[in-house]
Amino acid sequence: MAELDEIIHQPLRLKIMAALNALPAATGLEFSRLKKLTGATDGNLGAHIETLAKAGYxxxxxxxxxxxxxxxxxxxxxxxxxxxxxxxxxxEIIAGKQG
Amino acid sequence: MIDSKQASEALAEIDDIVQRVRQSRIYDLASLMMILWGGLVFAANVATYLWPRQGYYIWFAVYVFGIAGSFAVSASNRARTGVRTFDIRAFIAFLLLVAFGYFCGLVLGHFTPRQQGAFWTIYFMLFYALAGLWFGNAFVAIGLGITALTLIGYFYIGEAFPLWMAFVNGGGLILGGLWMRRS
Known part of the structure; x- marks a missing residue:
C-alpha cells in the first residue's frame, strides 16, 4: 500500500512541487515567479525550498x-x-483503496 | 493518513497551481511578442502620419520585422525553456490572417487608409479577445480595450488618427505586454 510522501504533503511544498512539475524537464522557475504563484512570503518559501532541496526533490x-x-x-x-x-x-485514497 | 475529502482538496490545489503555471508561461511569451509588435506598430503609425504615401512600404516592413522578431523571440524562449512557440504553423496562420485581411480591405472593401488603420487593428484585436477565452482574461481586456479606443479615434479624431493609433495600438500593446509580465 503506497504512503503519502510527508515531505511533499505539506501544503506549500505541494504547491511548489506542482508548479515545478508542470514545467518541461530541466526547466526551472525563478524564485520571484514561484513566490507569486504560491502566494508565499520570501522566508516561508525559502525554508520550504530548502527542505525540498535537502530531500533531493x-x-x-x-x-x-x-x-x-x-x-x-x-x-x-x-x-x-x-x-x-x-x-x-x-x-487511490479518493478511489477508496486507502484512507 | 488523510481522508478522501482532503485528498480531493490536495488534487484540486495541484490542478489550480498547474493552471496558473500554464497561464503564467503563456503570458510570459505573449507579453514579449506584444512588446515587440507594439514597438513596431507605434513606429509604423508615426511613420504613416509623417509619410502617408509610403504607407504600404512601411507596413510591409513592419510585417517582415515582426515575423523575423517573432521567430527570434521564439528561438530565445526555446533556448531558455525548451518550448518552441512561433513555428511554421504559427507563421502560416499569420500569413492566412493577413491574406484574409487584405482580401477584405482591398478586394472586397476598397478601404481608405483611415478605414484600413481601424480595420487592421480591430481585426487583430478580435483574435486577442478570442484567445482570451482559452488563455486568460488579460487578452480579452487588451483586445476589447484597444478596439474601443480605436473606434473612438476613428469617429472623433481627425487628421491625427495615425498618431492616435500609434499610442492606442502600439502603446496599448506595449503597456498590455508590460501588464501581462506583472500578472
Whole structure:
C-alpha cells in the first residue's frame, strides 16, 4: 500500500512541487515567479525550498542576471518521481483503496 | 493518513497551481511578442502620419520585422525553456490572417487608409479577445480595450488618427505586454 510522501504533503511544498512539475524537464522557475504563484512570503518559501532541496526533490541555482541575483528552482528526476507517486496515492485514497 | 475529502482538496490545489503555471508561461511569451509588435506598430503609425504615401512600404516592413522578431523571440524562449512557440504553423496562420485581411480591405472593401488603420487593428484585436477565452482574461481586456479606443479615434479624431493609433495600438500593446509580465 503506497504512503503519502510527508515531505511533499505539506501544503506549500505541494504547491511548489506542482508548479515545478508542470514545467518541461530541466526547466526551472525563478524564485520571484514561484513566490507569486504560491502566494508565499520570501522566508516561508525559502525554508520550504530548502527542505525540498535537502530531500533531493529540487535543485537550486543562483546566478546573476545583470547586477541582480536570481535564484532558479528546478524539480529533479527524483522529485518528479516522488510527486507522481504522491499524486497516485491521493487518487487511490479518493478511489477508496486507502484512507 | 488523510481522508478522501482532503485528498480531493490536495488534487484540486495541484490542478489550480498547474493552471496558473500554464497561464503564467503563456503570458510570459505573449507579453514579449506584444512588446515587440507594439514597438513596431507605434513606429509604423508615426511613420504613416509623417509619410502617408509610403504607407504600404512601411507596413510591409513592419510585417517582415515582426515575423523575423517573432521567430527570434521564439528561438530565445526555446533556448531558455525548451518550448518552441512561433513555428511554421504559427507563421502560416499569420500569413492566412493577413491574406484574409487584405482580401477584405482591398478586394472586397476598397478601404481608405483611415478605414484600413481601424480595420487592421480591430481585426487583430478580435483574435486577442478570442484567445482570451482559452488563455486568460488579460487578452480579452487588451483586445476589447484597444478596439474601443480605436473606434473612438476613428469617429472623433481627425487628421491625427495615425498618431492616435500609434499610442492606442502600439502603446496599448506595449503597456498590455508590460501588464501581462506583472500578472
Amino acid at each position: 529540487v535543485s537550486v541555482e543562483k546566478a546573476f542576471v545583470g547586477k541582480k541575483p536570481q535564484t532558479t528552482v528546478t524539480a529533479t528526476a527524483s522529485g518528479r518521481g516522488a510527486f507522481a507517486r504522491h499524486v497516485a496515492t491521493l487518487q
